[in-house]
Amino acid sequence: MDLRSPLTSFLPKRLLLGPGPSNVAPSVLAAMASPLVSHLDPFFLKIMEEVQQMLRKVFQTSHEMTFPASGTGSAGMEFCFTNLIEPGDEVLICVNGLFGERMVDMASRLGAIVRRIEAPWGQPIDPTELESVLRERPFKLVAVVHAETSTGVRNPVETIGRLVHENGALFLVDTVTSLGGMEVNLDAWGVDAAFSGTQKCLSCPPGLAPVSLSPRAVEVAQNRKHPCPSWYLDLFLLRAYWGKERAYHHTAPVSSIYGLHEALRLVLEEGLPARWERHKQAHLRLCQGLEELGLEFASEKGHRLWQLNAVKVPEGVDEANVRKVLLERFGIEIGAGLGPLRGKIWRIGLMGENARISVVERLLEALGEILHKQS
């Protein structure tokens, strides 16, 4: 490699319509490039406080324990499990895609006894089936993915939340792909533990994991028999750092928190309902265009996400080549299928900054041109 040229001199420009990261606003990039201050600077402490306030608004929660963990979205998942789960705990996990599987993996490593409830990839979890499992015995925790990025399916989180609370279990929700792109209301839904990522509908670079724990979840962690195996993600060390004490723990990723501050400011300036509506309209325009191209959805009607669209690859089309041409000739990224859907679907993300009619039309035009040539 050539040590003489900075990276910035040869960067490609991409329209990111995959499963994330999405493109971010220029002011978010500018915030990322702001001169550093110390993570203990009075100015930075104020920024930390404001980020927490804004995150509570976006999550629609009064949970005091709401902050961005210093890792990517999956670190947020691990934060929730590693603090709440101990060896021998009975846990029920809803699995209808890759991220449900990931939760099973994390809980199992921590020694939980995991019971799965499943739906085929592309279909939502059935609350009736869940209800009958929940009647069998009490669980410590029930976990579900709100917006399954691997399949484009929305799970019925509000209904599930009611059933979980009747069981007395803690309710854990993955909001990585939902937060900022569709309604998320932790308090109304009785969510005890939630985590998210920054690089999807919040339109911020990846690197932080917004998390939120209810007072009940914090109490459960407080009454653990075994110590939390993670020092880095230990809830109480992090509470002392992000709370009023400001006790030194790790060095916060200052630039990423600047970026998140600006991204959250933009979300709230736009207003949550307006932002959700924008995601919905972009999705509807995509639906119309896909139909005109003769393309079909791979996710069940009525349960489709606006921000992540799983589209069947037509018979006889080389799916990888379509993605390659889109990227190389049009500078547009869309995602491939994962797991059992590998080679069978494309995943089209319309997230945050990219949830716009003009963006959808740019994609449809390129896609039309490529598919037309292939057929």
Next chain:
Amino acid sequence: MDLRSPLTSFLPKRLLLGPGPSNVAPSVLAAMASPLVSHLDPFFLKIMEEVQQMLRKVFQTSHEMTFPASGTGSAGMEFCFTNLIEPGDEVLICVNGLFGERMVDMASRLGAIVRRIEAPWGQPIDPTELESVLRERPFKLVAVVHAETSTGVRNPVETIGRLVHENGALFLVDTVTSLGGMEVNLDAWGVDAAFSGTQKCLSCPPGLAPVSLSPRAVEVAQNRKHPCPSWYLDLFLLRAYWGKERAYHHTAPVSSIYGLHEALRLVLEEGLPARWERHKQAHLRLCQGLEELGLEFASEKGHRLWQLNAVKVPEGVDEANVRKVLLERFGIEIGAGLGPLRGKIWRIGLMGENARISVVERLLEALGEILHKQS
């Protein structure tokens, strides 16, 4: 808070002479603000490969398993312990400051039987004492902090490494504050596991943890009896992601990796020996200036770090007020003491971009003015 103004409109400018973060080069900030690509983009895969190559050069190692973990320096510490330690393992940890204590905490949470060898804060670990402990029995792992940020002391890592290998234990070294500011040579010193941070002598924003594991360490992890409790930091999942497979694990923090790419490029463009010499010269200029001001070091002569200078607060001086005036009137941050040294020392960091005579002279002038007024 005011939702109308972006963060960038009211950011303070600071000269960061505390324990880190240090200031970063303009081209590193520019890299952080580069438009995003997907973490699976062919271009980004090339960047990942180059970052790994450059990290190997900076660590002076041929370890294939060398990459930046997606968390801050402490996540790097946790990566090493959580992959290498299982319940019941016998571990020897050198403790002569806060970061040695942190390693004890991490190893204990993972169920290790921890034996400590200590030196007072401000003094190095005594290899003779270590040698006699190592003669007692075999250990699975011995850990030491190379550059103790809490005390400004350099531990004799090269000598310790020889003793550890005679014992047959794995050798783990914290290089958070040393990497890029003084010699670090993993291969010559027989280091099996090392971690670092980006925000010290590499002069990059905080958020990533460069780590390196020897083939022997990888083999030990491969033969674990219990699964690694962490999914996020699991060595084998990360190897599949950073290695040739490029199997999706988490979404890499693209912007931070851009920043690190540029920071490492600058380190190698300067050259390691030249960079170390620059840190030494800045330290020597500081020593001279502190002596002229009648100030004394809190760390033992002959074992002082160039990049982190622990200075005794003179009798009768309000240490917090000196830091406050330095920050508010001169825009300069220096660090406070931690643990038993709280209120007794200042910690002056001359790291990366800030290891320059002109920077030292700016600090000395400000410090002289403040102390002169107080006395």
